Amino acid sequence: MSATRYKRLTDIDLDADINTIPESRSIQSTLIGFILLFGFVACMIFLTSVQAHPARVSLQDNGKNSPILRTRSQEKPRKRNITKWMDNYFTADESQFLNCSEMIKNNKDVIELYVNNGRMKLDNERLFELPMDCPSIKNRIYGDMPSFRPLKRPIAFVRTIYKIYELQEALLSISYHPDNVFCFVMDSKSTDRLKESVRIMSSCFTNVVVLGKEYSLNSGGHGQDPAHFDCLKTILDRKWDHAIILQNFDLIIKTPYQLSDISESLNYTSIMGFDHGFSYRYNTKAKWTPAGMKLFKIETGVPNEILNRNLIVRKSLNEVIVSKVFVKSMFEKLNMDIIIKLFDDNDYYGVDEMLVQTLYENYLGLEGQMESNCTRNHNDILTRMTHWDFSGPNGFDKECHSKWKRHGICIMGVEYMNELIKSQQVIANKVMATFDFGTIACMREMIKRNTAGETPNTQWLTSFPQFREMQQKANGTYDRNKFDC
Numbered sequence: 001m002s003a004t005r006y007k008r009l010t011d012i013d014l015d016a017d018i019n020t021i022p023e024s025r026s027i028q029s030t031l032i033g034f035i036l037l038f039g040f041v042a043c044m045i046f047l048t049s050v051q052a053h054p055a056r057v058s059l060q061d062n063g064k065n066s067p068i069l070r071t072r073s074q075e076k077p078r079k080r081n082i083t084k085w086m087d088n089y090f091t092a093d094e095s096q097f098l099n100c101s102e103m104i105k106n107n108k109d110v111i112e113l114y115v116n117n118g119r120m121k122l123d124n125e126r127l128f129e130l131p132m133d134c135p136s137i138k139n140r141i142y143g144d145m146p147s148f149r150p151l152k153r154p155i156a157f158v159r160t161i162y163k164i165y166e167l168q169e170a171l172l173s174i175s176y177h178p179d180n181v182f183c184f185v186m187d188s189k190s191t192d193r194l195k196e197s198v199r200i201m202s203s204c205f206t207n208v209v210v211l212g213k214e215y216s217l218n219s220g221g222h223g224q225d226p227a228h229f230d231c232l233k234t235i236l237d238r239k240w241d242h243a244i245i246l247q248n249f250d251l252i253i254k255t256p257y258q259l260s261d262i263s264e265s266l267n268y269t270s271i272m273g274f275d276h277g278f279s280y281r282y283n284t285k286a287k288w289t290p291a292g293m294k295l296f297k298i299e300t301g302v303p304n305e306i307l308n309r310n311l312i313v314r315k316s317l318n319e320v321i322v323s324k325v326f327v328k329s330m331f332e333k334l335n336m337d338i339i340i341k342l343f344d345d346n347d348y349y350g351v352d353e354m355l356v357q358t359l360y361e362n363y364l365g366l367e368g369q370m371e372s373n374c375t376r377n378h379n380d381i382l383t384r385m386t387h388w389d390f391s392g393p394n395g396f397d398k399e400c401h402s403k404w405k406r407h408g409i410c411i412m413g414v415e416y417m418n419e420l421i422k423s424q425q426v427i428a429n430k431v432m433a434t435f436d437f438g439t440i441a442c443m444r445e446m447i448k449r450n451t452a453g454e455t456p457n458t459q460w461l462t463s464f465p466q467f468r469e470m471q472q473k474a475n476g477t478y479d480r481n482k483f484d485c
């Protein structure tokens with residue numbers, strides 16, 4: 001596991017594969033008859049249910065002229081009693097087996113009952129209409145949350161998104177705080193429903209930004225770096241101390257207050273892993289010197305030693321925690337257009353885990369960056385919790401607690417709740433609304449009750465070389481040439 005911990009993850013592909021168990025060809029062909037028959041019956045049931053539940057189906061994308069999530073004027077809102085947050089997205093029937101307080105204790109019977117009843121899944125066919133006026137949106141996002149206390153150190157959440165709107169609304173509500181900043185970037189291939197909803201949602205908050213520009217994101221990681229960096233640039237003048245770089249399926253597992261405390265401990269340190277870039281993931285023949293990439297806006301005063309030495313390409317994961325001090329210094333001193341393009345190269349796969357790492361771990365004289373030349377590998381034990389299992393294809397996997405996996409990563413069903421609330425880490429990857437929304441709902445419940453996992457203390461953080469470097473600089477014992485990576 002440790003040897004492969006940084007292997008490429010792919011976040012983008014069809015949600016559909018989560019529900020598709022690979023079948024052999026012969027089985028498939030004999031199934032076709034059944035499917036046709038089933039389809040007919042399903043149609044009849046569907047048409048009947050349209051009468052019974054008119055609102056339920058109106059969410060489907062009927063084309064350009066029908067705005068999605070339409071509830072306010074065109075139709076009567078669906079009648080259901082919303083007594084708790086989950087009722088916004090699920091019927092009481094669908095959520096009846098979710099029992100978060102037992103699940104976090106790892107009560108196997110409770111978990112099994114829930115799993116055997118099909119989990120709580122959201123997919124495009126099972127969405128409610130959501131009222132999209134600002135009071136309703138705000139009410140869903142923080143209406144039931146305890147009143148906010150000011151944050152010492154606000155956090156920016158920079159997230160690329162491309163799937164179901166409801167998932168993003170729920171993920172936002174987990175970290176929502178009026179002092180925090182949220183920047184979303186959308187895949188250009190996203191549905192109109194997602195795009196329109198996210199834009200409406202962001203218009204309700206001054207601290208939720210959606211970039212106007214959309215990006216072509218794919219499973220090779222292309223588009224991620226340009227998207228994240230454009231978001232960072234857009235929110236550079238806002239008040240935040242650390243930014244967390246996120247993708248569509250990342251679940252934050254700490255409260256805003258815990259994140260503020262972590263940011264305080266980190267001070268100007270950024271958190272990411274240390275590893276060499278794999279030579280098959282970037283163009284080794286390109287000019288990797290800062291001079292060759294015209295990296296510095298002003299080269300005058302930059303030592304020749306820095307200007308003309310090849311950068312060593314570094315990597316960890318796409319998810320990183322970067323300090324404002326470092327981000328600000330990058331945008332002030334560097335012109336990153338060329339290096340971003342160099343990594344975001346269509347000839348390579350898994351390209352989005354190297355840019356920040358390379359700029360941080362090669363000393364360029366930037367504020368807040370790593371000065372020591374640390375080439376030894378270090379796993380990032382703070383940022384992202386992942387249950388890797390590389391053996392076998394997507395789908396059923398007996399090693400996963402949830403028994404389900406995609407691209408070498410176990411999907412975090414409610415079976416992971418106990419681990420999630422014990423974890424020191426900040427993010428869990430990955431949760432999927434199409435597989436188990438219960439994990440997201442329970443995590444939100446824990447955040448709401450302020451019972452998320454432990455906040456890492458400074459002692460624990462000293463396992464990061466960049467953190468030790470900062471401490472040594474503060475106590476005057478730092479020596480670049482003697483630093484123990």
Ligand SMILES: *[C@@H]1O[C@H](CO)[C@@H](O)[C@H](O)[C@H]1NC(C)=O
Nearest residue numbers: 078079080081082083091092
């Ligand atoms: C909502 O709750 C009220 C009072 O408990 C009940 O009478 C009514 O039938 C409920 N409506 C629905 C749609 O469940």
Ligand SMILES: *[C@@H]1O[C@H](CO)[C@@H](O)[C@H](O)[C@H]1NC(C)=O
Nearest residue numbers: 096097098099100101102110
């Ligand atoms: C969860 O399960 C426990 C133990 O079975 C039970 O006491 C509790 O009432 C349940 N809570 C909910 C919300 O169903």
Ligand SMILES: *[C@@H]1O[C@H](CO)[C@@H](O)[C@H](O)[C@H]1NC(C)=O
Nearest residue numbers: 264265266267268470473474
């Ligand atoms: C953060 O680091 C700076 C520079 O070393 C120092 O002046 C400041 O006191 C530190 N802040 C905290 C909260 O430790």
Ligand SMILES: *[C@@H]1O[C@H](CO)[C@@H](O)[C@H](O)[C@H]1NC(C)=O
Nearest residue numbers: 305309312362363373374375
């Ligand atoms: C950093 O260390 C690597 C490997 O030990 C070495 O190749 C490289 O030249 C060093 N870079 C600097 C700037 O000292």
Ligand SMILES: *[C@@H]1O[C@H](CO)[C@@H](O)[C@H](O)[C@H]1NC(C)=O
Nearest residue numbers: 462468469471472475476477
């Ligand atoms: C300075 O900080 C380093 C890194 O945490 C620590 O190991 C060292 O003991 C400190 N030195 C002094 C004199 O406090």
